[in-house]
Amino acid sequence: MRRxxxxxxxxxxxxxxxxxxxxxxxxxxxxxxxxxxxxxxxFFISAVAFVxxxxxxxxxxxxxxxxxxxxxxxxxxISIWSPFQPPYVWQPVGGVPKFNILxxxxxxxxxxxxxxxxxxxxxxxxALYTAEFAPPxxxxxxxxxxxxxxxxxxxxxxxxxxxxxASWLQDAFSLQFRLNALSAGIGLAFAVxxxxxxxxxxxLTSVPKLYREASLALGASKAQxxxxxxxxxxxxxxxxxxxxxxxxxxxxxxxxxxxxGNAATLSLSPFVPVRTLSATIASELGEVVFxxxxxxxxxxxxxxxxxxxxxxxxMGSRYNRRLRQRLFGTA
Amino acid sequence: MRKTIDRTFVALTxxxxxxxxxxxxxxVGNIVVHGTDTLSLEFLTAAPKDGMMAGGxxxxxxxxxxxxxxxxxxxxxFGVLVAIYFAEYARAESRLxxxxxxxxxxxxxxxxxxxxxxxxxxxxxxxxxxxxxxxYPGYLVYGQPSVLWAAMTMAVxxxxxxxxxxxxxxRAVPREYREASLALGATRLQxxFRVILPxxxxxxxxxxxxAISRGAGEVAPVLFTGAAYFLPELPTRANEQFMHLGxxxxxxxxxxxxxxATKPILYSTVLVLLVLTFLLNIxxxxxxxxxxxxxxx
Numbered sequence: 001m002r003r004x005x006x007x008x009x010x011x012x013x014x015x016x017x018x019x020x021x022x023x024x025x026x027x028x029x030x031x032x033x034x035x036x037x038x039x040x041x042x043f044f045i046s047a048v049a050f051v052x053x054x055x056x057x058x059x060x061x062x063x064x065x066x067x068x069x070x071x072x073x074x075x076x077x078i079s080i081w082s083p084f085q086p087p088y089v090w091q092p093v094g095g096v097p098k099f100n101i102l103x104x105x106x107x108x109x110x111x112x113x114x115x116x117x118x119x120x121x122x123x124x125x126x127a128l129y130t131a132e133f134a135p136p137x138x139x140x141x142x143x144x145x146x147x148x149x150x151x152x153x154x155x156x157x158x159x160x161x162x163x164x165x166a167s168w169l170q171d172a173f174s175l176q177f178r179l180n181a182l183s184a185g186i187g188l189a190f191a192v193x194x195x196x197x198x199x200x201x202x203x204l205t206s207v208p209k210l211y212r213e214a215s216l217a218l219g220a221s222k223a224q225x226x227x228x229x230x231x232x233x234x235x236x237x238x239x240x241x242x243x244x245x246x247x248x249x250x251x252x253x254x255x256x257x258x259x260x261g262n263a264a265t266l267s268l269s270p271f272v273p274v275r276t277l278s279a280t281i282a283s284e285l286g287e288v289v290f291x292x293x294x295x296x297x298x299x300x301x302x303x304x305x306x307x308x309x310x311x312x313x314x315m316g317s318r319y320n321r322r323l324r325q326r327l328f329g330t331a
Numbered sequence: 332m333r334k335t336i337d338r339t340f341v342a343l344t345x346x347x348x349x350x351x352x353x354x355x356x357x358x359v360g361n362i363v364v365h366g367t368d369t370l371s372l373e374f375l376t377a378a379p380k381d382g383m384m385a386g387g388x389x390x391x392x393x394x395x396x397x398x399x400x401x402x403x404x405x406x407x408x409f410g411v412l413v414a415i416y417f418a419e420y421a422r423a424e425s426r427l428x429x430x431x432x433x434x435x436x437x438x439x440x441x442x443x444x445x446x447x448x449x450x451x452x453x454x455x456x457x458x459x460x461x462x463x464x465x466x467y468p469g470y471l472v473y474g475q476p477s478v479l480w481a482a483m484t485m486a487v488x489x490x491x492x493x494x495x496x497x498x499x500x501x502r503a504v505p506r507e508y509r510e511a512s513l514a515l516g517a518t519r520l521q522x523x524f525r526v527i528l529p530x531x532x533x534x535x536x537x538x539x540x541x542a543i544s545r546g547a548g549e550v551a552p553v554l555f556t557g558a559a560y561f562l563p564e565l566p567t568r569a570n571e572q573f574m575h576l577g578x579x580x581x582x583x584x585x586x587x588x589x590x591x592a593t594k595p596i597l598y599s600t601v602l603v604l605l606v607l608t609f610l611l612n613i614x615x616x617x618x619x620x621x622x623x624x625x626x627x628x
Binding site for chain 1: 332334336337340341343344345346347348350351352354355359361362369409412413415416417418421423426430431433434435436437438439440441442443444445447448449451452456457484487494512518519520521523547548549550551554557577580581585594597604605606608609612616619620
C-alpha cells in the first residue's frame with residue numbers, strides 16, 4: 001500500500017533508491033524524518049478527500065434518518081405510504097390533514113418543464129453564437145455578462161418576479177392569478193440559462209478546429225458547419241447541459257417559493273398557481289411540530305428530492321464524459 | 332438563397348444572445364433604479380424600526396458577514412486540501428479518486444433546501460444535541476438553530492465551489508515547477524506547500540470569493556439552521572441566531588403586513604445584496620482572467 005502511494009503521477013518514483021543503486025549510500029536520519037512527514041502529509045490529504053465522500057453519505061443518512069420512523073410506525077395518522085395514497089391532495093392543515101405528494105411532484109415537473117422550454121432555445125442559441133459566430137473581442141464580453149446572471153442570488157430573481165415580472169405577465173395575458181406556474185417557470189429559466197449556456201458553450205468550443213476547417217474546405221457555410229458538424233459532435237455535452245439544467249431547476253427553492261403562488265393544484269394549465277417539492281419544505285418546515293408526522297413527511301420529500309437530483313446529475317456527468325471520449329479518445 | 336438562410340440563422344442566435352443580455356439589464360436596472368431611492372449611509376448602519384417598516388439593515392449585513400466568515404474558515408482550508416488531492420496526489424485510475432470526484436460532482440448538484448434539512452438533522456439534531464448532552468445536560472445551548480450551524484451547513488454547500496476553482500489553478504501551474512522542485516530534493520509535500528500553492532494563491536482567493544458570494548446569496552440552507560426574521564440585538568456568540576440579507580428579503584416580501592409600504596426598503600435591501608454579490612463575483616472573474624492569461628503566457 002505504501003509503495004503504491006509513492007509512485008508519482010509523472011511515472012517515476014520520486015524517492016526510488018533504485019535510481020541510485022550504483023552510488024554508495026549514506027543513511028541520513030534527517031531525510032528519513034522528512035520522508036516520514038511527506039508520507040503523513042499525503043495520508044492526511046487523502047483522508048480529507050475521503051471525507052468529501054463521507055459528506056455525501058452523511059447528507060443522505062441524516063435527511064433519511066429524520067424521515068425513517070415513518071417506515072415502521074404511523075405518526076399522527078401518517079405512514080410511509082400516505083404520501084402516495086389517494087385522495088390526491090396536499091393539505092397538511094385542516095380537519096383531516098392530507099399528505100399526498102402527487103400534486104407537488106406534478107407541480108415541480110410542470111414548473112421545471114416551463115423553465116426548460118424558455119431556457120433551452122435561448123441558452124443553446126446564445127452558446128452557438130458565442131462559440132461559432134461572435135467575433136473574439138465580443139466573445140470576451142458576452143461570457144462574463146452571462147456569468148453575471150448566474151451570480152444573481154436566486155432570492156433576488158424570485159423577488160424580481162414577485163414584484164415586477166408577475167404583474168407584467170398578468171397584464172399581458174390578462175391572467176386570473178398573478179403568481180402562477182408560468183411566472184415561476186420564467187423565473188426559474190433565469191436561473192437555468194447560465195448553466196445550460198456555460199456547459200454547452202464549453203462543449204461547442206471543445207470540438208477540434210480541424211472539424212470546422214474540413215467542413216468549410218468542403219464548401220459548407222459557417223452556419224451549415226455549426227449545425228451539421230459542430231452541433232452533432234458536441235451533442236453529448238449539450239445533452240449533459242440540458243440534464244444538469246433540469247436537475248438545477250427541480251431543486252431550486254427560493255424562486256418558486258416567491259413566484260409560484262404556492263397552491264398545490266393538479267392541473268395542466270400553466271396559468272394556475274403551483275406548489276413544488278422544494279417550496280413545500282421551505283414554507284412548512286418552520287411551522288411543524290418537531291418530530292411529528294408532518295415534520296417527517298417533509299424530510300421524506302427531502303429524500304425524494306435528493307435521489308431525483310443525484311440520479312439526474314450522475315446522468316449528466318456521464319454524458320459529459322462520453323463527449324470527451326468521443327472527441328479526444330480519453331475519459 | 333443559401334446565404335439568406337445562413338444569415339437568418341446567425342441573426343437568430345444573435346437575437347437569443349441579445350435577449351439574455353436584455354433580461355440581465357432589465358433585472359439589474361429595475362433594482363438599481365428603485366433601490367437607490369432610500370439607500371443612504373443611515374440605511375446601511377441602522378437597525379430596522381417600526382416592525383421593519385423603517386430604519387436600516389445593519390443587523391442583516393452584520394449577520395451575513397459573520398455567516399460567510401465562519402463558513403470560509405471551514406470551507407476554504409478543507410476545499411483547498413481536497414483540491415490538492417485532486418490535482419497533485421490522485422491517480423486517475425484509483426478508486427478513491429473516482430469516488431471522490433463523483434461525490435464532489437454530486438455535492439454540487441444537491442438542492443440547497445436539502446442542505447438545509449441536512450443542517451437541521453445533522454448539525455443541530457445530532458452534533459448540537461450531542462454537545463449539549465455531554466457538556467450542558469438539561470440545557471439547550473448548541474442543540475438549536477444558530478449562526479454556527481448555519482455557517483457549517485453553508486460550508487458544506489460551498490465546498491464544491493472552492494474545490495473546483497482551486498483545482499483548476501493548481502493544474503495551471505506548469506509541470507516544470509514540480510519537476511524542478513523535486514529534482515532539487517524536495518519531498519512532494521514540500522513541493523505542494525512551498526512551490527505550487529504559492530503559485531496558485533490567486534485561485535485560492537477566487538475560490539474563497541466565489542464561495543462567499545454564494546454563501547451571502549443562498550437562503551434555503553439557513554431557513555431552519557439559524558436565520559431570524561428580527562433580532563433586537565446583534566449576535567455575539569456562535570450559538571445565537573442571526574439576521575441574513577437574503578432571508579431578510581424573503582421574509583419582508585412574504586410576511587410583511589404591508590408590502591407596498593415596505594417596498595422602498597425592500598428594494599434597497601435587494602440592491603445591497605446584489606451589489607455585494609456582484610462586487611465579489613467581478614473580483615473573482617477578474618482574478619481568474621488574469622490568472623488564465625498568466626497560465627497561457
